[in-house]
Amino acid sequence: MSDFGLYLHIPFCLKKCPYCSFYSLEGRMDLVERYVQAINTQLRFCAEAYRNHLRPMTSIFFGGGTPTLLPAAALSRLLSKCLERFSCADEAEISIEVNPATVDRSDLAVLRQAGFNRLSIGVQSLQDAELRQLGRPHTVADAVDTVRWARTAGFENINLDLMYGLSGQGIQTWKTTLEHALELQPTHLSIYELTIEAGTPFARMEEQGTLFLPDEDTVLLMLEETQQLLMQAGLQRYEISNYAQPGYQCRHNINYWQNGEYLGLGAGAVAFFNKTRFTAIANAEQFCARLEKGQEVWMEKEKLDREAAFRETVIMGLRMTAGVSLAALTDHFDLNAESYYSDTLHRLIRQGMVRIVQGRLQLTAQGFLLANTVMAELV
Numbered sequence: 001m002s003d004f005g006l007y008l009h010i011p012f013c014l015k016k017c018p019y020c021s022f023y024s025l026e027g028r029m030d031l032v033e034r035y036v037q038a039i040n041t042q043l044r045f046c047a048e049a050y051r052n053h054l055r056p057m058t059s060i061f062f063g064g065g066t067p068t069l070l071p072a073a074a075l076s077r078l079l080s081k082c083l084e085r086f087s088c089a090d091e092a093e094i095s096i097e098v099n100p101a102t103v104d105r106s107d108l109a110v111l112r113q114a115g116f117n118r119l120s121i122g123v124q125s126l127q128d129a130e131l132r133q134l135g136r137p138h139t140v141a142d143a144v145d146t147v148r149w150a151r152t153a154g155f156e157n158i159n160l161d162l163m164y165g166l167s168g169q170g171i172q173t174w175k176t177t178l179e180h181a182l183e184l185q186p187t188h189l190s191i192y193e194l195t196i197e198a199g200t201p202f203a204r205m206e207e208q209g210t211l212f213l214p215d216e217d218t219v220l221l222m223l224e225e226t227q228q229l230l231m232q233a234g235l236q237r238y239e240i241s242n243y244a245q246p247g248y249q250c251r252h253n254i255n256y257w258q259n260g261e262y263l264g265l266g267a268g269a270v271a272f273f274n275k276t277r278f279t280a281i282a283n284a285e286q287f288c289a290r291l292e293k294g295q296e297v298w299m300e301k302e303k304l305d306r307e308a309a310f311r312e313t314v315i316m317g318l319r320m321t322a323g324v325s326l327a328a329l330t331d332h333f334d335l336n337a338e339s340y341y342s343d344t345l346h347r348l349i350r351q352g353m354v355r356i357v358q359g360r361l362q363l364t365a366q367g368f369l370l371a372n373t374v375m376a377e378l379v
């Protein structure tokens with residue numbers, strides 16, 4: 001039986017980061033209690049309404065926003081409600097995103113005790129000047145303390161999120177951040193290039209010429225440096241932005257990239273099962289109000305046709321270094337990828353962007369550098 005994930009979205013943030021375009025709420029702690037109630041109502045509703053479509057959860061992920069702005073006891077209660085309402089597979093991966101400066105030693109102990117077994121820590125940089133520039137409310141010392149406390153609390157599986165391509169960042173500072181991160185011995189690293197999203201303060205700074213982003217060649221060198229250092233440290237790249245020690249790949253995210261099924265709870269969350277994608281209203285107040293009145297929170301329900309689902313599975317699967325199995329695609333969709341993409345696929349193979357290895361379609365090293373362009377041809 002394939003994996004089934006549960007995602008729970010907590011949209012509150014201490015402070016809006018100037019590069020962030022996600023739906024999140026700064027300074028609305030007044031709404032927290034109501035939101036937790038609403039999530040409990042949605043949990044009850046989904047467990048009843050979709051019982052024929054749900055399978056035992058193989059992963060649970062509390063993400064945000066900043067989930068750890070909620071008290072650890074409230075997060076523990078939410079997790080136990082999830083475990084009461086939905087059956088959970090043995091050895092399920094249960095993750096929570098943590099921002100340094102929003103947890104202390106005892107919070108992490110409470111979370112571990114409650115059953116969370118994986119932490120994803122939003123470190124972003126291990127240079128204080130870069131953290132200030134990113135508008136992060138924590139320091140390097142806070143991040144290091146969080147990792148140390150997590151270990152003491154019994155978390156073995158720890159991801160650190162890091163960003164490169166920052167304003168004023170050079171190869172050497174990035175290398176120093178990576179080396180410092182590796183000293184913390186994470187089992188997993190998620191490494192993202194800073195992208196400037198329309199409508200954010202960083203986009204305005206870029207327009208005004210006050211953001212000094214590294215040029216393309218420097219960014220490429222940063223990526224090369226990353227791959228080399230991480231490989232030496234035993235962390236293998238398994239997805240465009242994700243690296244893990246063997247056995248520590250993120251099960252929850254792999255399920256997304258394999259276009260597997262999951263239930264998403266909370267404002268703005270997405271769910272996908274029974275060939276349908278559901279999107280909840282991306283407004284926490286309206287989300288609460290609708291649940292309080294017993295109303296539907298899904299604003300969109302999109303039934304994917306066979307070809308759309310097939311193309312989506314190919315695109316998502318190509319994000320992973322293992323790529324996507326051609327035989328599994330044929331079994332599942334009754335479509336042959338080589339005939340379906342025909343000339344386009346053969347051209348991409350000739351151009352050295354994709355390859356077929358042991359029956360799997362994969363991006364090449366060159367294809368990974370130009371992943372968006374390649375995927376746009378296959379979508």
Ligand code: SF4
Binds near residue numbers: 014015017022064099
């Ligand atoms: S903490 Fe995360 S979700 Fe919140 S504003 Fe910053 S980047 Fe966005």
